[in-house]
Amino acid sequence: SQQGEEDPQALSIQEGENATMNCSYKTSINNLQWYRQNSGRGLVHLILIRSNEREKHSGRLRVTLDTSKKSSSLLITASRAADTASYFCAPNYGGSQGNLIFGKGTKLSVKP
Amino acid sequence: NAGVMQNPRHLVRRRGQEARLRCSPMKGHSHVYWYRQLPEEGLKFMVYLQKENIIDESGMPKERFSAEFPKEGPSILRIQQVVRGDSAAYFCASSPDSYGYTFGSGTRLTVV
Numbered sequence: 001s002q003q004g005e006e007d008p009q010a011l012s013i014q015e016g017e018n019a020t021m022n023c024s025y026k027t028s029i030n031n032l033q034w035y036r037q038n039s040g041r042g043l044v045h046l047i048l049i050r051s052n053e054r055e056k057h058s059g060r061l062r063v064t065l066d067t068s069k070k071s072s073s074l075l076i077t078a079s080r081a082a083d084t085a086s087y088f089c090a091p092n093y094g095g096s097q098g099n100l101i102f103g104k105g106t107k108l109s110v111k112p
Numbered sequence: 113n114a115g116v117m118q119n120p121r122h123l124v125r126r127r128g129q130e131a132r133l134r135c136s137p138m139k140g141h142s143h144v145y146w147y148r149q150l151p152e153e154g155l156k157f158m159v160y161l162q163k164e165n166i167i168d169e170s171g172m173p174k175e176r177f178s179a180e181f182p183k184e185g186p187s188i189l190r191i192q193q194v195v196r197g198d199s200a201a202y203f204c205a206s207s208p209d210s211y212g213y214t215f216g217s218g219t220r221l222t223v224v
Contacts, residue, residue, distance in 0.1 A: 003154075033212075042215040042217040043213075100213060
């Protein structure tokens with residue numbers, strides 16, 4: 001399967017702590033994207049990291065990519081209750097296979 | 113830019129009826145993707161379309177499901193003779209270049 005595999009499946013932390021989610025994939029990618037989904041809502045694009053990039057930041061989010069290990073991580077620093085959501089990684093293989101394939105995600109719960 | 117618009121937000125159909133789900137991509141986006149999400153599951157790819165062309169329908173059930181993206185107007189996902197197992201959230205995403213996706217808020221189909 002070409003989907004990303006998120007780990008852990010569920011994560012529960014206290015407000016203010018950092019949350020780290022990992023993603024592994026199988027074959028060479030063009031880029032990898034992280035999305036968030038609040039319960040009952042659509043997906044929101046968070047960050048796209050290209051295959052030639054190793055790290056990217058956006059506000060409290062930090063994404064790393066290790067193409068040699070075929071893995072990526074999403075770090076949310078100083079988490080807030082509003083960060084409670086499911087987080088999905090989606091490897092993008094580009095070209096005619098431009099469709100993103102999503103795993104089951106990591107369900108993050110941030111307790112106030 | 114209004115984003116990706118999906119309608120209706122909620123759709124209730126009796127078994128055997130037809131369901132039509134609409135998706136208007138963002139302005140300037142020529143790539144449209146449909147995904148299905150069952151409760152507590154990740155998104156499953158269904159079909160990838162460009163204007164008047166189906167690029168990849170590898171995720172579409174062989175029967176009862178069809179999709180189109182005409183030259184004018186929204187993309188339509190059509191489910192004929194719906195069954196209870198079709199109950200799910202259906203998400204549409206659009207992209208200008210098959211890389212960065214924007215998702216709609218989804219249509220929740222309930223078959224009774």
